Amino acid sequence: MKPSAFFLLAATIALTAAHADEGMWLYTAPPRDQIQAKYGFALTDPWLDHLMHASVRLNSGGSGSFVSGDGLVLTNHHVGADALQKFSTPAHNYLRDGFAAATPADEIKCLDLELNVLQSVEDVTARVNAAIPAGATGDAAALARRSIFAAIEKESREATGLRSDVVTLWQGGAYHLYRSKRYTDIRLVFAPEAQAAFFGGDPDNFEYPRYDLDVCFFRVYENGLPVRPAHFLQWSAAGAQDGDLVFVSGHPGRTSRLLTVPELAFLRDNQFPWQLAGLKRREVLLSAWSGRSEENARRARDDLFGVQNSRKVRDGELAALQDPAFFGAKVAAENSFKQRLAARPDAADALAAYGQIAAAQRLLAGIATRQRLLENGNGFSAQSFGLARALLRAGDERPKPNGERLREFADSHRESFELDLFSDRPIYPDFEILTLGDSLTLLVEQLGAGDPLVQTVLAGQSPRARAATLINTTRVRDVAFRHQLYEGGAAAVAAAQDPLIELARAIDPESRRLRKIAEAQDETKQQAQAVIGKARFALEGAGGYPDATFTLRLSYGLVKGYEENGAHVPALTTFAGLYDRSAAQHNQPPFDLPARWVERKQGLDLATPFNFVSTCDIIGGNSGSPVVNRAGEFVGIIFDGNLQSLSADFGYDDVQSRALSVHSAGILEALRKVYAVPALAAELVAGHR
């Protein structure tokens, strides 16, 4: 591959109109014309409406879809991993060993998994903008915005009973109200072994060809019965074919394609290096601890996977930004846009907005380290600390008017907040001491041993000894204690004198101060971005798509291989390839095959497609998204992108960048012949039990 040429192309197209199969499109503004022109296919309203209602979002950070009329939901194993980890024990390691419910009664209820299904989208831009006093900036504008968000969400929630979230699009160019049906009785139906779902482990992650059965089936219940969704995807037994036009419906988490140059430079020179150092530090910590015993490895597995995955993503993103050709193209494109702007008489505000963003970014850079350590919690990495701070702040925030609270305490978020706060998930003190001790060490490194706040935090102990003291004496891991403090409010929290809550209290004034500064500057940036966005529309016309926001989007593209190092990488892999890859690695971890895959190889049709790539424009958060064909049938499920796709945060490219999916035919073959779960396979094909 030629990275420079590749990134140059990506940069060029990212700042102009969408080309090729680019775009994470809003369902409210789908790319009808492009698809009609390029592929002769008409995106109709019923087609879109069906796909939208069959798509689901998981609070563990991924996407999924209804695949039967009896509430069956399919997502990735790595999206379900959080839930699997939480109800696994040393005796029943479902995350590692997999699970298949023999009967509906055997389906296991998840502790705190939440599913949302989008019902409607409403443009509330005018109402939000009207609520912000003319000339308000920074703090005042941020408070006004938070307040109108909370009011709109609360009103919608009360009127419809639906989860209601106001979403900021186009960096503040538009605001949409998303209403979703919320489900919390989610039960595990089937998961393969981690080794089948994540065959090749971290070494093969983001690589292609691949051979991963990265799937996990849940069933959604309501009032004790499986839900009967009005829309679900019909399973295509043949699945995706080379050259097919396909669509992805899912929730890309975040992209940064419209960032200005100073913001990109901040990511390149400050944020990404900081995050990567933290990820690599955590990876070493968890790997070393995992190595000491099997039980340690079990407790750390899900976290470790997440860290390794994020590390590869950030490494790829940083590489894109550090490429002088890529970054130079971003600079050139911005300069060119500014020149075109300058030629217009009404462009002064937009040009000034660039300066405002740069100034806000400098201010944010100045507080970034302290903010990450204190407010973002990087200096206090432990679930117990998160619970302690949630209890402390709930006591302080809940008496305030809804619109004046920190955003996560708004009434509209209350149910999800409480689901998380009162989840009885296992929290292991030894693991908590490990991570808290390491993050306190980081705190001392970064702020310096002489910082008065650091000295308050350590209270005369070494970081590791202090972590042990705090974790061993706090009571926040007791759910009843959390209920008592949450319901008793600030007075009960204070009376409890819990050491970890008191630590959270000690850093809270400084944490809040930093957050307030950051929110004011983010607000300034958002307002400036909105001004630029309006100018961009005026110059280039609308018809694009906003940066990703973990809300439902539609992507499209072709099932298509690519060229790499002079060789053609075919679009599809087969079961035969899985056995070949394992044999080439002498079946050594992480390339070892689960026992049943070895035993049942003879019965398999080895030519069955396993994974495939497409040019669809995706990013993290799309994991678990259904891939459908023109007929709207399920032909695969997104589970990864290749290494070349890691620059997608900043721009799209279809030369080598590819989305990776598990093939619908491969899933069926594995369910029938490897896992011998005929009822589940039959439900998929029939669309009901």
Added chain:
Amino acid sequence: MKPSAFFLLAATIALTAAHADEGMWLYTAPPRDQIQAKYGFALTDPWLDHLMHASVRLNSGGSGSFVSGDGLVLTNHHVGADALQKFSTPAHNYLRDGFAAATPADEIKCLDLELNVLQSVEDVTARVNAAIPAGATGDAAALARRSIFAAIEKESREATGLRSDVVTLWQGGAYHLYRSKRYTDIRLVFAPEAQAAFFGGDPDNFEYPRYDLDVCFFRVYENGLPVRPAHFLQWSAAGAQDGDLVFVSGHPGRTSRLLTVPELAFLRDNQFPWQLAGLKRREVLLSAWSGRSEENARRARDDLFGVQNSRKVRDGELAALQDPAFFGAKVAAENSFKQRLAARPDAADALAAYGQIAAAQRLLAGIATRQRLLENGNGFSAQSFGLARALLRAGDERPKPNGERLREFADSHRESFELDLFSDRPIYPDFEILTLGDSLTLLVEQLGAGDPLVQTVLAGQSPRARAATLINTTRVRDVAFRHQLYEGGAAAVAAAQDPLIELARAIDPESRRLRKIAEAQDETKQQAQAVIGKARFALEGAGGYPDATFTLRLSYGLVKGYEENGAHVPALTTFAGLYDRSAAQHNQPPFDLPARWVERKQGLDLATPFNFVSTCDIIGGNSGSPVVNRAGEFVGIIFDGNLQSLSADFGYDDVQSRALSVHSAGILEALRKVYAVPALAAELVAGHR
């Protein structure tokens, strides 16, 4: 364990006279009185002389000893690993699989292993001090010192034919000339599998109990024949017993027990966090790359082990310095010493010296990052770069007068320098691109993409693309090319227009500028330390030991267990413990047993001692040191310390801190019954073939 109490004790004793079994003693000033008083044992001159001449130092960074009259040398597997790695190939992976020479003719010659045996020590303090003009500071003093070092070393080398090194002791309080017999024809006789040598891998590293056969036998040749050393250690078949007084003769690399508070604070707040971030970054890089294929893993293995080992060491050292109790004790001890100093009329210079050290340290901190990246090569991590710079600088330095050259180009170091430069060790381009690409990424992160030097280095390419270009086009991996340029001098180097050498040239002015500043400040610190050292002698008397300098030292202590988490950890482990530990971990890597250990278990006496701990004062560099009893017999070999010993850089403690050794009886049992090498076992017992 109670870290605070433990570190407090360590700190207290580190700055006062040596207690307990503390000390890495000079052979020229052994602790005769202490050992006589405490253990009733007289250290006689013949006893010391015998042990000194039987001790060896390896240029790969460890220690060893002669264990037969036919030139057999025993060191650790992990000290020999560098040599094993260098002559291993995909077909013959001696590092992983081990090796046993069936006949003397089968012994394999190492590519660039060098052994030194100390012959004599001469105090040259007066001569060095006399050569430094009165009042000279910084640069001028450093040049004068380098010049007199080079002159003394050259004169000694020419007079005796021995390798001659002037060593700075007591931070400049004394200078000793060490003369060593140098051997370079070193042949591998026996190495166990890496999995036996390093059973438990990184997870069990620095832990105890342990079960590692961390040994490697070489034979030293001269003129094609095995050397017949005048002194070698008699093997004790019974070996170390619980409670025995034992001695360690080896080469502790570096300790920092006499550092001032500002220097310790620099380590805590700057150097150690920086190094740890680099180590963890490298560990992730190598682990991820190793995971992609077995051949990758083989190529990276030795580096990866070294990185993991260093990471654990630094983590432990940083933990000690971040403990407010430990650091507070260091501060208190220094303040107390200053107060006692202030009571003396002649102490003004010594008190002023503290200020000079603090000022120099501030200056060093200001250039630390650039110095590490450029002069220390952290931004250009590849063997090829090291060769390129060596060729460039050799061309520039060798025409200068001996005393004015950079230290590594002094005549006295020439043979060792050339051995390294012309070594035909394998250098893998893919591995070089990996590490150079990552370190160029680090360079951009740390200096910023806008730094002009960074832009020169990248030449418009991304870090990884630039690394590929440089590694694929340089010719420095060709030994003949290196000979040609080295012999042709600066003109030949310039004419070659090698891209990597030209890169080294581009950064050389800035690298040299930084080095010059650093050497001048180090010189200032050294002079100030020497002033403090003299005052310390006046106040406390001599009779101590200087910080470690990778020169031969003597330690002593007892074979003795310890208490941890309320339980007693016995001093010795047995073969039975090895099998138990493996079974408890389901024989999964890194707790898997090599096949022959499984097959031959029945024939073993499972009660045979395997590893043991002692209170001897050691640190990195002592790896491979012989442990001897009162009779001077070999009873074990140092291979590690426990986690609690990691604060030893800053102070000694004998509550929980322990040195780990392989037991002489365990080595014999394994050689005879597991590896079936009776001739080798017989040579050890008889003292000759």
